[in-house]
Amino acid sequence: MSVSLIASTIQQELQSFTTPPEKHVAPVPRVGDRAPESDQLSWPSAKPTIIVFLRHCGCPFAEKTFNALTRLSTKHPELHCIAVSQASQAATDKWVIDVGGEWDVEVIADPERDLFAQWGLGLGSVWYAVGPASVYAALRLGRDEGIWNRPTPADGGNRWQRGGAFAVDPAGFVCWVDVEGGVGDVPRFEEDAVPALL
Template sequence: MTFQQELNSWWSPSAPPPTAELPQVGSKAPDTPKLQLEPGRKTIITFLRHCGCPFAEKTFLNLREVAKNQKSLDFIAVSHSDEASTNAWLRSLPQAGSEPENLRIVVDDKIEIYAAWGLGTASFAHTLSPWSMYSVWKLGRTEGIWNRPTESGSRWQTAGTYAVDGDGIVRWSAPAQRADDIPDLEAAVRSVENETKREAKL
C-alpha cells in the first residue's frame, strides 16, 4: 500500500455509472450480469464500504458468522475495491479463510452492481459526520477493529444490505444512512424466513 493509494481513496469514484432507484420491499430485485442470484434460494446481499474501512470489516465478520448459522440461505458480500485489494484485505481479517460455502464475495470495482442496487456516492455528512468519527474510535476501543490500509476503492461509496426471497423479490432493504451504519443481519434473515412462514399458511 502506498501513500498515493490511501490518498486516492478520498476521491469520489470517477465517472460512476448512473445510479438506479433504491429497490423497494416487494419489488423485483435488480438483475445484473455480474450478480446472479441462485433461483429458488433466499439471499442476503451486503454491499461493503471500501476494503480497509472498519465498518466494512465489522459488517463482513457479522455476515460470515450469520452465514455459518444459516446454511439454507445464500450470502453475498460485494466489494468495490479491486480483486487484488479485496483478496489482500480478506487475508488480513481474523480467522481468514473460514468463510462457509454459502458465502461468496463478488468484486465490483466498476461499481456497476452498486449503481444497479441504488447505491451511489455519499455526501460529506454521510461519510464524515461526528457520529461516524466517534463510532470509528468506539469500534476500535471495544472490538479492536481499526482502519486497515486502503489499496483501492472510495470512501465516498455508499453501502447497503438487502434480503431477497427465492422468487427474486426484495423482502428487506437497508441502504446505509451513515458510514458507520452496521446492518441488522438477523432482521434481514427474519424477513425472508417470515415470508416462507406466511406462504406456508396460505
C-alpha cells in the same frame, strides 16, 4: 517503518478519498420490488439470498459487516450470502483473507461499481464519509471491538461509496432493505434480515 513505506501508505489512503467518476444510480429497490438482475446476480435462485454491498477495503465498518455476514453464513446454511466489494479482485481477495476468510460467503468484486449503482447505491457526502458522527463511530468501534481502519490499497475502493444490504427471496423479490444512513451503520442480519426471509 521506513519513510518510503510511510509515504506510500499516506498516498494510498489519500487515493481512497479521490472522488470516482459519476454513474447513473437507479432508485434503491423497495420491499416487494423485483431484485435487479445482472450477469453476477440473477433470479430465481435455489436459496433465499442476503446481499451486502461493502464500503472500501480497509473500512472498519465493512470489516464488521463482512464478519457478521460470514458468521451468519455458517449459522444459516439455508441462506445464500453474497458480499459485493468495490475494490479490485486482487485487493478484495487479500482483504478477505486479512479479515478472517469468506466461510460460506460468495464474494463479488465490482470495481466499476456497476452493481452498486444498479441497486441504488451511489456516493455519499463528506458529512456521510468523514463527518463527526462517522469519526466518533469509528473510534468507538476500535476502542470497544478492536476493529480499526486498515491501510487502504490503491485499488481498494473509495470512501465516498455508500454501502447497503438486501434480502431477496428465491423468486427474486426484495424482502428487506438496509441502506446505511452513515458509515457506522451495520446491518442487523439476525434480527431483521433472517426473519424477513425464513
